[in-house]
Amino acid sequence: MASLKNQKSTKLELLNFKSISTRTFWITSFAFFLCFFAWFGIVPFMPDVVRDLGLTPDQKWNSIILAVSGTVFARLLIGKLCDKYGPRLCYTWLLMLGAIPVVLIGFVQTPIQFLICRLFIGFIGASFVITQVHTSIMFAPNIVGTANATSAGWGNLGGGANRLGMPLIATAVISFGIAETDAWRYSMVIAGVMCFIMGVVYFFFTKDTPNGNYKELREKGELPQTKKDEVGFLEVLKDYRVWILFVVYAASFGIELTVYGTMDDYLQNTFKLSRLSAGNIVLSFALMNIFARTLGGFFGDKFGKLKGLRGRVLFLVVILGLEGIMLTTFSSITVLPIAIGFLILFSLSVQMAEGATFSVVPFINKKAIGSISGIVGAGGNVGAFLAAMLLKSKSAVAEKIAIADNQGAAQEVIEAAQASASSMAVSSGYLFIGISIMVVSILALSIKFSIQDEESVAEEMKNSLLLAADK
Template sequence: MTRTFTSAKATRLNLKDFTSVPMRTFWITSVAFFLCFFAWFGIVPFMPDVVRDLGLSPNQKWNSVILAVAGTVFARLLIGKLCDKYGPRLCYTWLLLLGSIPVILCGLVQTPLQFLICRLFIGFIGASFVITQVHTSLMFASNIVGTANATSAGWGNLGGGANRLGMPLIAAAVIGMGVAEADAWRYSLIIAGIICFLMGIVYYFFTQDTPEGNFSELRAAGKKVKAGKKDEVGFMEALKDYRVWILFVVYAACFGIELTVYGTMDDYLQNTFSLDRITAGNIVLSFALMNLFARTLGGYFGDKFGKLKGLRGRVLFLVAILALEGVMLVTFSAITSLIVGIVFLVAFSLSVQMAEGATFSVVPFINKKAIGSISGIVGSGGNVGAFLAALLLKSKAAVAEQAAINANAGAAEEVVKLAQAEAAATAVSSGYFLIGILVFLAGVLALAIRFSTADEKSAAEDLSYDLPEQLVPSNA
């Protein structure tokens, strides 16, 4: 049966609309992104159980954190091109279907090596960010696409923290069904993988590539749905543009650090403040909940400063919020009071997520011929940042933990664990301090982003075109 599509790009983000193609896609892609991040970091609340069950050394534990973000770097660089060729609908479908496999297998592992391999391949579902941005961009007009992108990205990122509450709840449910507590983490991962698989089926049947139809149908009708040679030229221009690589570093300093905090904060809170796993997970969840509005807020203020001061205004806001992020992390790293620590953790959360939104309020104006390519490069910067930050923390924490274990060899198990926790807390604290300094310097580096007079003029013209008709002054 021939399908007919008559919908057009949405010009407003109507969250109460679940029926139009753009808004249905917005909701489904946001949920899919949420589930990908939920599964990606789903093992984090159970790491103490995994360490005990599989006998992971401190070195292996930190390698798992690094591998979880390493694979995503390459996946994000590749997935943008695949979206251009096959469309976001098929790409997301296959990402969810195939990405569910290592999540499920992670619940079946029996050796540290098997666990590390699964962690590497689970990281590929982090490329869901790029597909979400591409699909949302295809569904919304330029006057609202920034807000739509930031909102879907923020709500998807929420999954990385929501698992702190969701995974223990799943574990509690399976324990209530008679599963041994020691195996609850395995069943929880298997269930998370099955949910991702089912979401892949939903994505295939209930979304389409564009408001007008799927790429295959549009191509069959003789319509062009992929940028051709001009996009390739734009990609080469993007690689040569110093501003792209500054934004690469900037996104490494915000999204990359958020990923690192997602992966390490549970243990840090438990080790530093002697919290139990559930309490630490709930605090991290409050950090993640900021994604409900913080990233959108960053894009919103980026737009506001853009209206006041042009493209330079967008850059200046990015510089300010990134510098604030660095200051908050440095301050948090030195705090030993739980209440004060939570206050600064929330402040850090707000600033880091606003910096992410502010980054992508600048990206579309670097080179309009290569917005997709630039988004892919900048987006991969986030995972490079996470990889390097995790590597830094591992170099400090794994060595410190092993030294504490060796120094207390022969002592009671409880004494060894306490010494190991104290060593890890001190090492990660110093790591957070150093990372905060580097984030602040990345903010200073962003000052070097410049736009020509022609770019400023073009942006001002686009702004007037994107305003609703009733808000554009008449010449009469």
């Protein structure tokens, strides 16, 4: 493994395409972008889907829950597969197989079919794990946090870009004579085809490591054999730090997913914004991934240089606590400009917390980076599932009561009562979630590293920088 360490890039040189690390960074980031684009591609069309398929409020919430639930199992599995087969093959197959349910959702005719497709589309959310594994393999300790955070942040942009991209695709489809009511179907088919093509690109234009692919390196004896990998996975399962990071990522990425998925309705119901205005605000929230997550990884690396591995943990604790404070405060604000200000601060802190988490992950157990990334990444979706269940239980019940209490009134009156009930329910849910995040930040303080771990990372960083200076 020493030869692999020596080849890792010590800089994130975005325009140095001669570097295999740089090429991999761009390709894996764009693949992740497309996966998120397709994963949440249906979100801008949900009002059309509700009308077309006749979804009930429960079914609408269930589709949000299923979209993040399938990813939990996929991320747990894909991390182990990355350790065994390498990120290149794993990403290739994930993109090509994941394209199938994305295409099929364009052909659904019933709510059940729609829910099944959303469940399986969620599997492509496992792309995050492969992206983090691939960048962890390609970059040295002094820059790995920044590289991981940037690739993940730019990939996450797909979840915001679809709010612009999907309507544009739909408009293009309509210009070819397709009925407007069917535009969302054709748009999802196109998104699926894009994922499939990206799978082919990933196979032919990336390598597993700076030295070559896993299969070749194992034949040369430069990588551990499968049995050793399995021991590493057992060690991962027994390591308490992995499960704390699991909870930390649930409190950061998991909450971002849920807030992102519910904020449109909340802004419309609470501040009486139009669908377009609310969508643009949420889009801005998602577009902060251009820099916010990178900042988390960057400061994680900086604190790592100053205070070692413990410094990375301390920064994570601080930024996670700030995230909880921002969401808690936002939940009680009813003045739009102030609410937007705290929403921006929440967006900044939650994405920085995600970047900071994966500035710690690569140092837990270097023999099983894939397995650790998979477990921690799955934590994000478990958090999203639990948060969505909480908000659903509050909002759906409140809406039903409002409808029942106003039965026989004008439709406008019923809709206004339903919106008000949903707003209050989601607000109380955000408050509870914010307080929970602050508790998790305190829990993160218990993550410890041995003196041997600190010395090993310091030595690897020193060797990588010396090698880079000699080039």
